[in-house]
Amino acid sequence: MDINPSKTKTGRNKIKHDINGVHPTLNNITIKFTNHNKLKIIGDKGYITSKYFNIGNRKEKIICPKRKNQKTKNTSSEKKLLKKRYKIENLFASIKKYDRINVRKDRYISHYMSFVYIGLFDYLYKMTQKTL
Numbered sequence: 001m002d003i004n005p006s007k008t009k010t011g012r013n014k015i016k017h018d019i020n021g022v023h024p025t026l027n028n029i030t031i032k033f034t035n036h037n038k039l040k041i042i043g044d045k046g047y048i049t050s051k052y053f054n055i056g057n058r059k060e061k062i063i064c065p066k067r068k069n070q071k072t073k074n075t076s077s078e079k080k081l082l083k084k085r086y087k088i089e090n091l092f093a094s095i096k097k098y099d100r101i102n103v104r105k106d107r108y109i110s111h112y113m114s115f116v117y118i119g120l121f122d123y124l125y126k127m128t129q130k131t132l
Contacts (some may be wrong), residue, residue, distance in 0.1 A: 022047065022062075031056040042085050094126075095119035 026041070033039065033056045041053065043064045052059040063078050074082065096102045101119050106112040 023049075023051065023053065026053040026055055029055050033058055040081060042081055044085075091120075091123060094123050 022043075039055065039058065039060055041055075041060055041062045043062045045065055045067060047062050047064050048067070049062060052061055063074075063081055065082055066072060066074050095116065098115065098119050100106070100112070100115045104112050106115070
């Protein structure tokens with residue numbers, strides 16, 4: 001039995017990239033936008049793609065930081081949006097510290113969502129205590 005990591009791209013051990021799961025999910029969103037609604041999809045370097053996503057009745061592209069060796073660079077407006085991304089990342093990391101949110105053990109989604117809301121309220125409470 002040959003256990004060569006370079007052979008994991010084919011067969012049973014096929015490497016699954018993040019973007020392969022996001023594309024069908026975003027294409028299945030059924031929201032209707034008007035012309036004055038703005039929508040920006042921001043991801044990390046794992047989501048780099050040149051594909052457009054059909055969200056509602058629009059075609060949108062994911063904004064993600066470019067790698068060092070890429071020919072195209074991020075525009076200044078994209079850089080401003082990417083600087084704000086850490087807030088969302090920290091929010092998810094802080095609510096995932098609760099075991100019942102990180103691993104769903106509840107039978108009903110309503111019970112699970114109640115713990116998600118409790119985690120969000122805890123996060124907001126801690127943020128307001130830091131600002132006072």
